[in-house]
Amino acid sequence: MTTDKTKMKFIDPHIHVTSRTTDDYEAMAKAGVAAIIEPAFWLGQPRTHVGSFQDYFSSLVGFEKFRAAQFGIRHYCTIGLNSKEANNEALAEQVMEIMPLFLAKENVVAVGEIGFDDMTALEEKYLRLQLEMAKEVNLPVLIHTPHRNKKQGTYRSMDIIEEHEIPPHLVVIDHNNEETCEEVLRRGYWAAFTIYPKTKMGNERMVEIVKKYGPERVIVDSSADWGVSDPLAVPKTGNLMLERGVPEEHVELTCYKNALAAYGQSGQFEESDWLNPDPIDQRTLFEGNSVLRGGQAPRVDKPEDDRIIQ
Numbered sequence: 001m002t003t004d005k006t007k008m009k010f011i012d013p014h015i016h017v018t019s020r021t022t023d024d025y026e027a028m029a030k031a032g033v034a035a036i037i038e039p040a041f042w043l044g045q046p047r048t049h050v051g052s053f054q055d056y057f058s059s060l061v062g063f064e065k066f067r068a069a070q071f072g073i074r075h076y077c078t079i080g081l082n083s084k085e086a087n088n089e090a091l092a093e094q095v096m097e098i099m100p101l102f103l104a105k106e107n108v109v110a111v112g113e114i115g116f117d118d119m120t121a122l123e124e125k126y127l128r129l130q131l132e133m134a135k136e137v138n139l140p141v142l143i144h145t146p147h148r149n150k151k152q153g154t155y156r157s158m159d160i161i162e163e164h165e166i167p168p169h170l171v172v173i174d175h176n177n178e179e180t181c182e183e184v185l186r187r188g189y190w191a192a193f194t195i196y197p198k199t200k201m202g203n204e205r206m207v208e209i210v211k212k213y214g215p216e217r218v219i220v221d222s223s224a225d226w227g228v229s230d231p232l233a234v235p236k237t238g239n240l241m242l243e244r245g246v247p248e249e250h251v252e253l254t255c256y257k258n259a260l261a262a263y264g265q266s267g268q269f270e271e272s273d274w275l276n277p278d279p280i281d282q283r284t285l286f287e288g289n290s291v292l293r294g295g296q297a298p299r300v301d302k303p304e305d306d307r308i309i310q
């Protein structure tokens with residue numbers, strides 16, 4: 001099988017697939033998404049116990065990786081205390097204590113997503129502590145920039161990162177827009193853009209950004225989660241860029257290679273992981289659990305079969 005308009009492969013380096021369905025996984029694989037990164041984030045309401053974080057982190061490195069593989073997609077994650085929940089200091093302290101254990105797991109490619117939401121003192125405190133933690137474990141950092149006071153929050157985040165002497169090539173600044181990207185790129189960071197349907201970064205606007213700023217250090221992602229969002233945002237935007245005359249090489253950089261280079265710095269994110277994958281075998285179980293229900297026939301690809309995406 002091939003994708004609609006192109007045989008290009010895609011990486012979605014920011015998607016919360018725990019909140020998505022198996023239909024989404026199937027559609028993503030069909031559209032050419034070969035690998036994804038799921039940043040730890042908040043779940044729509046604040047957690048009240050550190051055990052909830054512990055189980056969430058372990059599902060990111062465990063069950064969700066298994067579930068993605070059942071549909072031919074290689075799953076990685078980032079581990080971090082998100083900005084909203086950094087405002088609960090007692091809980092934040094406990095989360096900081098369990099984080100190193102998870103940061104050491106394979107398939108963890110960065111500390112993130114961390115940064116500012118309301119730009120409170122506690123958000124800043126835990127941003128700084130987690131930047132130091134990233135230095136200790138030698139992992140890249142994924143920065144969430146606030147949706148309100150975007151420009152101020154983005155610049156402040158970069159100032160703080162610079163105070164902690166983390167080189168910009170180790171940091172992905174996400175949720176950029178036309179107002180922030182020039183400065184983010186000028187300072188040497190990876191500039192990621194989230195394609196939300198209808199709001200914020202639409203596909204059309206992303207095409208214009210790549211035309212204006214070029215593909216260097218620009219990364220496209222979906223940030224699809226439990227809200228109104230599109231798990232196919234990366235392949236759709238890639239295809240739209242091609243239609244609008246963006247060179248294929250630039251599409252490859254912004255929708256695949258730049259994410260690979262940025263998160264490859266973790267030593268945990270290698271193309272060979274997904275170029276020659278194990279064949280899909282939905283008879284496989286995770287701690288006794290299957291992705292299939294009620295007597296559904298498992299998909300079992302023979303080793304000699306080509307992958308769904310080529």
Ligand SMILES: [Zn+2]
Pocket residue numbers: 014016039041113223
């Ligand atoms: Zn996110």
